[in-house]
Amino acid sequence: MSGENSHLEPSGLGGNILEHTEVKVSHCYQCGKCSAGCPLSVEMDYPPSVIMRMLQTGNPELEEKVLRSFSIWVCLTCEMCFARCPMSIDIPKMMDFLREKSMKEKKANPRAKEIIAFHRSFLDTIRYTGRLYEIGLLAGYKTRTLKILDDMELAPKMIKRGKLNIFPELIKDRAGVASIFRKTIKKNKN
């Protein structure tokens, strides 16, 4: 907790955000540039500037809505909001924190099921092979979401063009990479 305005930060989620990311939600003066520039705001339940306002209130009910929102998952971290914020508030960094917290507290929005399934399947292939294995990623994703037929037409076209490896690229030190997973993401499980 540092900075001249830290006493103005709400103690709840806003306080957590400050502590873990140094992002000060109190600095937002609701100009709305982030929401105007956000390419995904039309698909969000609350656009970024509204998320900022909800956090500023310190109201636990609104904080709960933020953690359960679809917005935090559909955010692509394109960094446009941060680029355009007149107060240089690092919203993408805050979004990363909110996603991690939402996941840990099992509050992830049900509509984000596919997005999270993709991330998890992506990380699974890295954990086992050290690198992204695209077929493994798609298999994992389809198993998690039961979207079996999606993108089936792409695979043969990719193989024909040499863009899809049938077998994974296995790095030598797979144990080292698996150990990184154990010491970071697994450490915090539940």
Add this chain to the structure above:
Amino acid sequence: MTLGFYPGCSLKGSSREYAESVLAVAQAFDINIEEIKDWNCCGATAAHNINKELSLALPARILSLAEKQGLIEIVVPCAACYSRLTVTKHELSENPELRHTVTEANGLDYNGTVEVLNIIQMLNKYVTPNLEGHVVKPFDHKVACYYGCYLVRPHEILKFDREEDPQSMDELMIKAGAKPIDWAFKTECCGAGLSVSRTSSVGRLSGKIIGDAIDRGAEVMIVACPMCHSNLDMRRGSINSYLGMKVDIPVLYVTQALGLAVGLDRKALGLQRHFVKVNV
């Protein structure tokens, strides 16, 4: 001198032609390239969306391996990997506690000494100074230079070019004989990480990008990121549905366009691998 090379996963799979064209251009300009041995995935969007420590430890392992190999500079052609590696370097230099956690998890020495170059920086450092005499077939087309997100943002950390309306790729393409257009979607997001999980969002976002480029007379899209490429090229079906018409503007990596200008073989540049036919 030897330039280290971090291809990243896409360049070994769905964007194989980006690696081919980077290596072909490097060879044409006598740049000695050495791949980082036993490199791993940088973790991409998935890692930083789920776990901060993991999202730093994976890129840190890559940087540690480069150090161990004696490399002082590496080129990272994938804009997303470039951003993740650079952000990691920054976070670990700013935060000793995080650095401790991450090196502990990796079990590797990390000094933060390796210089990370994106593809434009690499080309400007090693190719542009010698380009003039090498352009045998000027890339005489109206091009839309598309930078996307991660080549230029977060600007506070990357400190490369301008975060909106950047110019470096345009200047490079002018030297290759092209005519870059002035357009509005240079750094808008293509939908990247949602490619599989929300294909319709990608159709909308990438559709707007292609739509603006075409409206302003572009004949070719130029990119420097495998995710931008796969969305604009492989997701053309969703883009066409969004636009309500069939558009056949090809999408070339900056190294492919440059390669053509200096007379490299089309196949060596991997042009035959694209979904949208390269008719230039």
